[in-house]
Amino acid sequence: MMIDPPIDKLIKRAECRYALTCAVAKHTRELVTSESAHLAESGEKPISLACKEIYEGKIKIVHG
Numbered sequence: 001m002m003i004d005p006p007i008d009k010l011i012k013r014a015e016c017r018y019a020l021t022c023a024v025a026k027h028t029r030e031l032v033t034s035e036s037a038h039l040a041e042s043g044e045k046p047i048s049l050a051c052k053e054i055y056e057g058k059i060k061i062v063h064g
Contacts, residue, residue: 004048005055013054014061023061024050 014020027050031039042049053059 005052010051010055013057015063019061019063020054023054023059027053027059 011017011020014023024047028046031046031050039046039049044052050059054061
């Protein structure tokens with residue numbers, strides 16, 4: 001169960017749940033494939049880090 005960020009507040013960052021799910025999945029793949037130092041330093045799982053970055057506004061979800 002994800003506690004931080006709260007899912008009810010995270011869902012407000014996207015138009016719908018599907019858009020949020022796609023954005024989180026895409027950013028998680030980017031974090032894993034790039035082997036970023038940021039991921040290693042954070043000590044978090046890739047999906048948790050992706051959710052946190054979307055919640056903080058570092059990653060924007062745009063409708064394409």
